[in-house]
Amino acid sequence: MKSITSRDNPLYKEFKQLATSSQARRKAGRTLLDGVHLCEAYFQHLGAPEYCIVAESSLNHAEVAAVLAQSEQQRTQCICLPDALYKALSQVEHGVGVMFIIATPTPEFPSALAASSVVLDNLQDPGNLGSILRSAAAAGIQNVFCSPGTAFAWSPKVMRAGMGAHFLLNIFENVDLPALLSNAKIPVLATSSHTRQTIYQSNLNQEVVWLFGHEGQGVSPELMSMATSTVTIPQQAAIESLNVAASAAICFFEQVRQQLATKTQ
Known part of the structure; x- marks a missing residue:
């Protein structure tokens, strides 16, 4: 697991853009999943994310630890952030400190409207x-x-x-x-x-x-x-x-x- 402690880190700046700009998310074709439930659901239905980001204070939280362990097992790049840097990315108040960076899914467009x-x-x-x-x-x-x-x-x-x-x-x-x-x-x-x-x-x-x-x-x-x-x-x-x-x-x-x-x- 990699630790990032500076706001000037290029990777952190990239995360911050995705967290704060809809235009950046659309352009990059990526987005953030904030919280244990969304991360678990993504694992269940779509597999491994690009990045797993964890707040330092949440490392020992049982649910976060399980998501982190699964991410590491899937060889996902895991990032630990000080709480202040993590909170600058998260829009969830009093949330559990874990999020994923994922590629926005791009399903195949149907040839015609034939299903509900x-x-x-x-x-x-x-x-x-x-x-x-x-x-x-x-x-x-x-x-x-x-x-x-x-x-x-x-x-x-x-x-x-x-x-x-x-x-x-x-x-x-x-x-x-x-x-x-x-x-x-x-x-x-x-x-x-x-x-x-x-x-x-x-x-x-x-x-x-x-x-x-x-x-x-x-x-x-x-x-x-x-x-x-x-x-x-x-x-x-x-x-x-x-x-x-x-x-x-x-x-x-x-x-x-x-x-x-x-x-x-």
Whole structure:
């Protein structure tokens, strides 16, 4: 294990860029996984990281020691940092001092939309994006397509909200959504408050594409016009609308409910 004690160390400067700049993460094709849970999930689903970084005060923490031991077994470069240098990288308050540097996964882009997927049009909030990814993975959806204006899926905030869901999904960013939807082989469903058909009246016992949009403006008119149908989630009139992450979760698990109901008949 290598020890770095200076802020001027070239490798530490590289880590600091990745920790503080979304542009640097996108350009380098790398990101940070902060905390024991994300590190363990990465090991479980994708293998060894590029670097394992540990805060000096956490070396004897049982969970951190286990992650460190596994990293060393996998011949990952392990770095020990003084607490002050580690905290400058971490965005987690009172977290356990371990993180990974990983190459951002780049799955093969499908030739056509033929399996249940999520399409996100200009979704802005990292917490919402992470929650949608977590719900999608839990519901067994595999593909997520993000427009150029959508929050960076591999940012630390989105990663924390996703709680390891990223490693179970094929995530595609900067996607030309009109071109993607024009090539869909399955129904495209968009949520709307201006329709009468509820998700509970819709046939979700099939592969579908779920289309969600910006937190305030919703799905763009161009993409909405490409939806096979629009559906609504019944709610009390006193509430203007549901949070997009909550709406997505309700849609995903109504699809799961219908599929399970068919299997048990």
